[in-house]
Amino acid sequence: MTPLLDIRGLNAWYGPSQALHGVNLRIGAGEVLALVGRNGSGRSTLARALMGLVQCDGELRFRDRSLAGLRTFEIARLGIGYVPEHRDVFPTLSVGENLELGVGPGNSANRGRAPRFSIDDAYALFPVLRERRRTRAGALSGGEQQMLTLARALLGDPDLLIIDEPGEGLASLVMQQVAQCLRVLRERGMAMLLIEQRLVIARDIASRVAVMGHGEIVFDGELDAFVQRTDVMREWLGVG
Template identity: 70%
Template sequence: MTALLAMRDLCAWYGASQVLHGVNLHIEAGEAVALAGRNGSGRSTLAKAIMGFVRTRGVIEFAGRSLTGRRAFEIARLGIGYVPEQRDVFPTLSVRENLQLGLKPRGMRRAPRVTLDDAFALFPALRERARTKAGALSGGEQQMLSVARALLGDPDLVVIDEPTEGLAGQVVEQLAAALKLLRERGVAMLLIEQRLVIADRLASRVAVMGHGEIVFDGPLDLFRHRPDVMHEWLGVG
């Protein structure tokens, strides 16, 4: 069976600087994969490569279609949601306007897995601040907004880069609940976390990056019994 997302011998560059050195990784439909690694290992670059933000060589396929050469909005319309580490909300637009930008064009819509009402139920703070400009939100509220906007695009796969970084415990729990809802509704997930704060509650598989390559890829239970991997590539142990 063809994987939902498949990367083979994937290399990527920022200018003349090569960051990814032959990444091989796949994600099946409905599967959640945690991507771990130290800062500078290439995790965020891999996310940007999937979304078409960096120069690449090699194979990136989604649902059997090549993503090479496609622009970010085209990739999003194919069914990939992206939550960047920097959140990237539109600061001069209201919360509601930011969320509406996440909706697919009318002609492309099916019955959505997550509705605007779902998003407000998951993140009550967004409902309360629906008319507030996104630039006036706290960091945690902006992260909620970024995640909710990605969900409203009705993706088959969502790529989430460091969703819990710098957030209070209560906000982390809300994010975990939102991502759990996604999993229950069949959305696949690439969850990038250095410390696996919530990934171990959501993912069935862990991939670890080091020096721009995948150095471990296996079930979560196996990862937990590999202190050598944790110590060498994550600095844990």
Template identity: 80%
Template sequence: MSALLEIRDLNAWYGASQALHGVTLSVAPGEVLALVGRNGSGRSTLARAIMGLVRSEGELRFAGRPLAGLRTFEIARLGVGYVAEHRDVFAALSVHENLLLGIASNAVQRARGRAPRFTLDDAYALFPVLAERRRTRAGALSGGEQQMLALARALLGDPDLLLIDEPGEGLASLVMQQVAASLQLLRERGVAMLLIEQRLVIARAIASRVAVMGHGEIVFDGMLDAFVERADVMYEWLGVG
């Protein structure tokens, strides 16, 4: 099966500081790849590079199309969703208005004649608190509620690939379970994911492959079962004994 996302020899910089060093990675259609590593290892930078948010050099292709030179909204319209670590909801808009923006962003997919795989009813059913607070300004939500809103908005864009950065960070156990359930639903509907985690709390339930980043490089890439048997990798790159 050909890759949906192809990354080859990718370097990226923040100003003069190089953050990624020759990253090569791929995600197949419908695959869930967990990208793990310590803080500062380059995981978030990789997601930003895919979305055109940092200066990078190397090969980036989505569904066979080069991403170099495209602006972020153009990459999103190709079918790449992105949930950043800091959620980035539209604080002055209501919950419902934020979700409507997600629906508006999938107009290109609808124009191709494909029915959306994730609807507004799905969003409210999966995250009942969003239905209860649909008229509340997003800026007044708790951190966990904002995470749910950012995720639901991205899903309503009907992506073929979802980049999601630390979905469980700072969330209570019950909220984390709801987030994991939403990702499970999306996987069942054929959406590929690059799931960025420091730990494997959510990844263990839905990922089939694991890639480990260290110092801006991929230091391990293999199936989940093989990864959990590599105590040396977990200790050196994740600090897990």
């Protein structure tokens, strides 16, 4: 079966510095893959490469269509949502206005179906956003901004959601709310690339784990197999 996302021989650079070295990775429709590794291992660079934000070469295919040469908004319209690590909200706009900007023009129609997510769905997943819908996004807490960024990405109606460090800097209760949202998305059949330093949120959501080290995939297998590999966890995550 053709994978939803197929990455082969991906290299990426920041200027003269090479950050990814021949990365191979696949994600199937509806699959949740956790991508873990230490800071600087290349995880965020891989996400940025998928969205056309860094210089790269190799083969990137989504639904068997090449992403080469496409601009970020064109990649998003194909059905890839991106929640960056630093929660890029529009700080002077209200929560409601931020969400309205996430509604893609014709994204779902271009893929031959009705949209699966509405602003009401976003408010149902994150009730605090409804309560603060008239508040400027820049006045939200870090956890609320994370919820807003995730909800806005969903309004583009993606088939694959890339989420970079969803629990970074969040209080435990907020992290639990984000994790519950991701469980709901998994149950709805959304494929996800969940980037974490360790398996904080992904442990209960992902079925497969890939580990990055020095810009390469050093392990790729089922979650149950990964937790038995104390050698991999010790060498590449610093835990055992």
